[in-house]
Amino acid sequence: MKLEVARAAIKYVVPNSIIGVGTGSTANFFIDELATIKDAISGTVASSVVTAERLQSHGIEVIDLNNVKEISVYIDGADESDKELNLIKGGGGALTREKIVAAVAKRFVCIADESKLVSVMGNFPLPVEVIPMSVSYVKKQISKSIGGSPIIREGFTTDNGNLILDIHGLKIENPKTLENKLNNIVGVVTNGLFANRGADILLLGTPNGVETISPDFL
Secondary structure, three states: OHHHHHHHHHHHOOOOOEEEEOOOHHHHHHHHHHHHHHHHOOEEEEOOHHHHHHHHHOOOOEOOHHHOOOEOEEEEOOOEEOOOOOEEOOOOOOHHHHHHHHHHEOOEEEEEEHHHEOOOEOOOOEEEEEOHHHHHHHHHHHHHHOOOEEEEOOOOOOOOOOEEEEEEOOOEOOHHHHHHHHHOOOOEEEEOEEOOOOOOEEEEEEOOEEEEEOOOOO
């Protein structure tokens, strides 16, 4: 199903433009598919070091975002999505760069298998990227003002040199509000809720083919 949604995402690639590319297992399938039409695009912006390396291994140009005027579309996976196309991302730890690329892109196409679509998000632990010296403080603030159980992701450092707290046990009924509340805690770089800038289109892999979900569809 991941392969099918990756193939379906190719039709959203805008020829002769720069494409934003996400991180993770589903995004890897997309990168491999993108390699088959690499001469049709102007280049890519990668959301992680691992993604940049995979793109470059296919001979696909990777451009620094600061040297890019425009990204036509950003294509990436998700750990969870609700029916309003709010997302949880960051299982792979690339949430901050993913959020930056998504913010710049004109359109965000999310690719996932059907297990990722849920009625209420939170079963997947919510990642929060934090400055290392702030871990203890941020944990206390989360426990006090938000709830859930923030647990340090052992043995992991982000591409930005920071740490990840994964919040377990949440029931996220107001994702935009929670996204802002978490980001207002001193020491938080950002969190894995993509709600204020969610997906524009969700391509969902199912046993019966790829389902397209968009605000128009809803």
